[in-house]
Amino acid sequence: MCQRPGMSAIIAPTEYPLPELKASLDDNPWMATLRERPPLSQRQAELKEKRVQVEQFHRSTVPGLTELDPVTFSRGMLMCGLRLFLKCLGIYERGRRNALDLQLNEVEVFWPHLPTGLEGLRILHLSDLHLSRRFPAFAEKAGRLLQGLAVDVCVMTGDYRWGYYGPIDHVPPQIHTLLDGVRSRFGTVAVLGNHDTFEMAETLEEAGIPVLFNEGIALPFRDATLWLCGIDDPHVYGCDSIETALEDSPENSWKVLLAHTPESIPEAAEAGISFYLCGHTHGGQIRLPLIGAPSSNARCSRDQVLGRWQYGDMMGHTSPGLGTTDLPVRYGCPPEATVLTLRRGREKIVSP
């Protein structure tokens, strides 16, 4: 990678020509190249078969289930008990209001050896949208939050539906509503979460939203190349492969991995990933003072449940997500869309 002597912290965007900012999902020439790929069921024919088998093993096949049905009977009972408990404490309605208090957060992430061409690159990280057929106003509210935002690329790290069952045709139009006011130089890509069946991936792609299913794409930024890749959900299905996602990566490319959960962190670091973006935990969704999240629903360390973290030389960001699931409440963990800005250097620690 070419290093420029005397490089300051920020390269003026005009120094290197970049594609113009376009709408995040429409009229984006780079998105068109992704849309020209063969359909996912052809690209991943073998994995589709395995994925669908695992989905059938983990999910009830009783017909007529809706997005309101819990994934298992025991989980449904647990949530009924928790709802009753929160109502008895008189804080249930506050939790509902918290869950709709959508935030847009700007975060800088530092690498001492970030390629200079990637300095200042802005990634919009959305996760766990959990869009409900019954509540389209949520996507409209999120759309107002993101209105006017300009980024280099938008990524979505899984869990697009509210629950586990029922039709999903409401998801693509709600995502379009949500991203309507966002301009993204290289468009938007998605990976699947544990709520998302293979059908979700096909539905998203049919609606013009490309999915990275153990795949990647090279993004040219000035004199650097970013390999943006994504894997299938590592939490449930056992179809994820970082090795496959890196197969076509150009030599010396700087690698960003999208995964639904933080559960592939050691493998990603071993594989040479520089930036790992995930969600799934909802930051705990319910966080207690001093203790933090009583449950993260993920096999990861406590510091990997929410926000920025570091693992060896790899940096990471676990999004708290914009939506909620199981119970529509949040405490101590606001729903968030995050703009991550890449910085070359070391983080400046400001003394109190």
Ligand SMILES: [Fe+2]
């Ligand atoms: Fe989720």
